[in-house]
Amino acid sequence: MRAYTPKDDVQKKSYYTDRFWVAPQVPKYDVSQDAVFAADLEAIKAKFDVLDAYIQVNQMVVVIHANDNYAVLELLKNEREYPQLSEMSAIDWLASEGKFEIFYQMLSMAKRKRLRIKCKIDEKEAIQSVEKLFRSADWSEREMYDMFGVVVNNHPFMKRILMPEDWEGFPLRKTYPLQGDEFAAWYEVDRIFGKEAREIIGPENRDPARVDRYDTQRFSRLGHEVPFGTDISQGEPDTPLVYQEQKGVFMIEKFDAEKSVVISDRHR
Amino acid sequence: MAQHQVNYLKDGGLPVALTTIDKVVNWGRSNSIWALTYGLACCGIEMMASGASRYDFDRFGTIFRASPRQAELMVVAGTLTKKHAEFIRRLYDQMTEPKWVISMGSCANTGGMFNTYSTVQGVDRVIPVDLYLPGCAPRPETLQYAVMMLQQKIRKEPASRAQKPKRLM
CATH class of the missing domain: 3.30.460.80 (NADH:ubiquinone oxidoreductase Nqo5 subunit)
Known part of the structure; x- marks a missing residue:
């Protein structure tokens, strides 16, 4: 096993910026x-x-x-x-x-x-x-x-x-960008919809950690759902999580715990 | 004429239910969501677990079909690569209307941790998505909840007039 090194002062020495390492x-x-x-x-x-x-x-x-x-x-x-x-x-x-x-x-x-x-x-x-x-x-x-x-x-x-046969570039070369060049970024759009659809579909979001609390087009808060594109900067209503509609569902009976029977004898 | 002596007026009433066409059609649609098997990566394992005996999707009427022509729900479970993008679009186009799509897991939602040249950054760049499931991978319970949410969504939609097909663009 590797010897344990304390991680407390990891900021003191910058291991990753040493040009002469x-x-x-x-x-x-x-x-x-x-x-x-x-x-x-x-x-x-x-x-x-x-x-x-x-x-x-x-x-x-x-x-x-x-x-x-x-x-x-x-x-x-x-x-x-x-x-x-x-x-x-x-x-x-x-x-x-x-x-x-x-x-x-x-x-x-x-x-x-x-x-x-x-x-x-x-x-x-x-x-x-x-x-x-x-x-x-x-x-x-x-x-x-x-x-x-x-x-x-x-x-x-x-x-x-x-890679697909019509791919441009060689991905494992050191000069190839990890997130792809322009051809790679638009590959599926060009292939399926054509180049003219680029403006409609828009560029890729390459920041998956980005969360905009007030963007109701891409995000919705569980329990606070609002219609697509609503302005919620002034607060949003509570919509409690429900498994069925309030009035019940047509021809489907809701499970009632009191009516259920627990079988103790498995060979019944 | 049947010989059994049933007193309809006494024993639980007449075997007649009054309802609307909307409700009947939506009842049928929401309780027989046949899903296309679309396991692309590890989320597909969770999707299979949801279909197997412990989580038992058959209870919801969700039966996995291997043909897009028999399916109305596409559960995109896993990482979509750019090479595969045109095939998912073709399979989506082959599904009959009305059709719904669940994007299952981080990779299908946003590309997830595969922030690379070869991964589609979210299936909604290729096909219109109804429900996004968070998780990596989502538990079968999450997928079941998504199907229940989708059932609610289907019941809310009017069934009596032709549904507008969803368009990405």
Whole structure:
């Protein structure tokens, strides 16, 4: 369990505005520490350029050229006993490096090892599909295209997977605003009613915590309901909560507790 | 001619009820609200619980239908995504008049905590809503109360003339 730190003086130090705070890095170790990984790395190094290799959290990370991705994964699958691609996606480093990082997370049940292959591509660059090797890459690559706009060559069905087909923009890029751009804000209105309905329907209310006590168009106080749009700045009437109309309902009898019978013998 | 000997003048009166067409029609409408199964997220679980034996929506005549053509109430239970918005509108248009909509839970009301690019910020941007249920997720009791409120609303509406279809715009 994490040690308890008193929260009383949390305002004293502003942890979140420290410009020189550096996120702690997970320590990296040399590959030679692990015989299994060292052998795998040798096999990769024999055929391909390896830009960087290290062990982090008991997993080997190998950085390669983007052009070699299919061949390296083929080698790992067929010769090095890594038959599973458990995950793959991209990371947006466009702001700092102008590149996407593509990672392939491999799993070997036989060796009980996990290995990560990384490569970097430019924003407009395409990457080779590994769907022929791993069926799991099919949807992962589609998601990568959907969310980051990384085009994948030789993919059998290169189409958006989560967002609508006519969506503009790639939502997981760091430059994409969380609450959407103008296209996203009006998407459902444009799609259903047409652009001319924008003025009638109005912009989205992006402040769900906003409550206007006197706005009777969007809010009503329980027990003080008034007709739509009534001015209640001078106070409003009480309307007690009722489950039925006062005079009762046509053909429906009200429940009368005195007429009811409590069954004590359940086998009656 | 039936042979049973019922003295209508003595035993509880004649089997005749005097009423208005409005009341009869509204009685039928308010007590047979068939709802379209529209569970979109976790609120849908509460909606299913309301329909199951413990809370038992059948008592109110609310029976969930899987077809919009047999339904007159749409309980939008859950987060509506922008991709799905056009389908909810299409299903709403397929429902027969008169029809009502309950927006169930924070997500359906305002987008809730999903203040993101992909969530419709309230289903009332797409379809006209009769009742908004607060809660995340609302308890089945809340949904039952909403149905009772809707029954009151239906009984207040005149049934004898054609109802004006609700329009969003």
